[in-house]
Amino acid sequence: MTVLLCACGGNGGSPAGGAADPNATLRFGYTVTPTGLDPHVAPSVIAQTPYLFPLYDRLTQITAGPKLEPMVAKAWTFAPDGRSVTFALRDDVSFHDGTPLRADAVKASLDRALTLPASTVKSQLSMISAVTVVDPLTVRIDTNRSAPDLPYALSATAGSIINPKSIGRPDLDRVPDGSGPYVAESVRLGDGVTYKRAPSYWDPRAIKLAGLEIRGITNDNARLSALRSGEIDAMLSKVGQYDKASSLGPGFAFHSYPAAATYAIFLNTAHPVLDRVKVRQALNYAIDRDALNRAVLAGQCPPNGQPLTQVYQGAGYLPSPPVTYTHDVAKAKQLLAEAGVPDGFEMKMLVAAGLSPQDRMAPVVQAQLAEIGVKVTIDSQDAVQAFAMWKPGTTADAYLQTRTAGPTGAMTLRDSYLLPGRSPGPMPGGFADAVTAAFDAGLSADQVDHTLQTASTLAVEQPPDVFLCALPTQVAYRSGVVGMDSMGQSDFQGVVDLRYVGMTKR
Structure with missing residues (x-):
């Protein structure tokens, strides 16, 4: 080829x-x-x-x-x-x-x-x-x-x-x-x-x-205030601040990319109790995704109960998943009982301190899991430290974070679940083989979709995550900034590529 x-x-x-201003500086x-x-x-x-x-x-x-x-x-x-x-x-x-x-x-x-x-x-x-x-x-x-x-x-x-x-x-x-x-x-x-x-x-x-100039402003309110005041010209907007960031008024613009990434609670499937499939299914049934979306995510992160989003239709996304994880507390308690933990269990969950909206999602998730007897201890760590801690041998049971996406469904599943730094515990039997098979250059598009749907089915039936919602990349910017709505990486990851971005003369 x-x-x-x-x-x-x-x-x-x-x-x-x-026309682009060749003398401009973008902040x-x-x-x-x-x-x-x-x-x-x-x-x-x-x-x-x-x-x-x-x-x-x-x-x-x-x-x-x-x-x-x-x-x-x-x-x-x-x-x-x-x-x-x-x-x-x-x-x-x-x-x-x-x-x-x-x-x-x-x-x-x-x-x-x-x-x-x-x-x-x-x-x-x-x-x-x-x-x-x-x-x-x-x-x-x-x-x-x-x-x-x-x-x-x-x-x-x-x-x-x-x-x-x-x-x-x-x-x-x-x-x-x-x-x-x-x-x-x-x-x-x-x-x-x-x-x-x-x-x-x-x-x-x-x-x-x-x-x-690229500045790291971790606090959402501070970042939005900097945009309003003219201290910066553009910003990465988190879904929880959609209402404010999308309605800044004249002189500002807002763009939302398709939802390719996801929010999820990564589970350490190597740990006792979490190594039981029915326990992980119970955790998925315990989450009220609609309430989480309304309360914290400004309605911008629609429920998603599988590892891929609709962006990957025809590339591993399941139009009809084998299990639909609705909010069903009774079903969750039944599964915990069948798994041998009818009174629930304790779980330590990593969260990046000060990284919004994850830090605001954590107590909501904590309260919802408490309804089925699962006591979650939130372990707030520096964002870089939290990421470094999530690896084989970690003492954490879970990690509330973004599952970033890749340009193809196969790469998304591989990078999310087959790299030790992303999933430190074992995956369902057959999952790795199904994902790896999708990298065969001799397969047709339909064959790639079939093998990736096999992998997605295994991940839904034996969930390695508590699947939460489909996450779009969103940016807010001053009207003189151009190219913010056509950044390649933002099509599938919650990051920006500022090549080809410019500013018009004012």
Whole structure:
């Protein structure tokens, strides 16, 4: 299978609403602070994506749609058996110090991502068996299985290409060295990053701004107040603040992307009691999803009782799930009795402190589970620390958090449930095989849907989560900001990609 795509970038042309101001600086309010700008060691690479994308190019990128497009690679060719991909590189890409970006840099970066002891992205690239420099502008990546998902995986931060001169530098988390559209001017870990336009960048449509500032403002009210006052120009809006963020009045705009991610209570299926299927089913029946949506989520997170949302219709979503988890306290108590815990049990649930609306969802969930005799202790931790704690061997029984989505149903199920840092306990028998089978390049779309529906069915019948609701990515911004409604990553993840975003002249 051969893929030949234009190398022109994703969102071309002048932004709607007027000509872009090349001297503008965009100030963006994000929900998480920067923990470091090394793309291979961030505790949560997804949470750090907005800070990393302006700095580092990848071989491929996801643009609005979502759509897979070229970036540093101008074309790629799959081997007939799907077990290697050869990438042809652009010849006009340079790192910020002027060093040309060549195949050796791609190899060095991917080898580092795969072998660095502290790497937090190696599992995302686990299909790679070898990276070979064919010539200065050609690199071949061999895989240990048929890997139609490889170009998608390389579009994420795991595929970031680092200047080989800085590969071994211990301060890469504070002094990044990439070839992206912007250069880090000020790095304030725990606060924000200020960027300036990179000189002579190969894709001028990706640098509509002279400067960019991304600030981590974790408090929802503070972030919204900063937007109102003009302290920032745009922000990631959480669903619980929809009523206020969507009605700021003249001079402001709001956009909601399709709901691809989900809120869920991750369950440690390795722990006693939670290793019983009927207990996990009981927890799902105990939740009043409609009440949770009304009380905390401003009606913006519709109930969803399975691992995928309707965005993945035809790619693993179940139009008719085998179990529909309605709010049924009597059914939940019956299942607990059948599981041998008629009086309930105690459960410790991790929650990111100060991360809204999770911190407001937690007591609602706690109260609903108490109705069936399950006593939940809320363990509030720093957001980064909570994510790091959720791994094999964790003492936590559960973790209330977002299940972020991927560009395909197969990648979403794999990354949500087959990576140890996302699901530390065992999955239902047959689940991993069904998900893995979907990566066979020889399958038709219908066959992929069938095997993924098999996986989704197992996950519903033997739930590894307490499924809560379907979560859209939402952004609020001043009317002069353009491109906020067409960011590729926001189509499926609760993050932003500020390439191609600009501001009109005021």
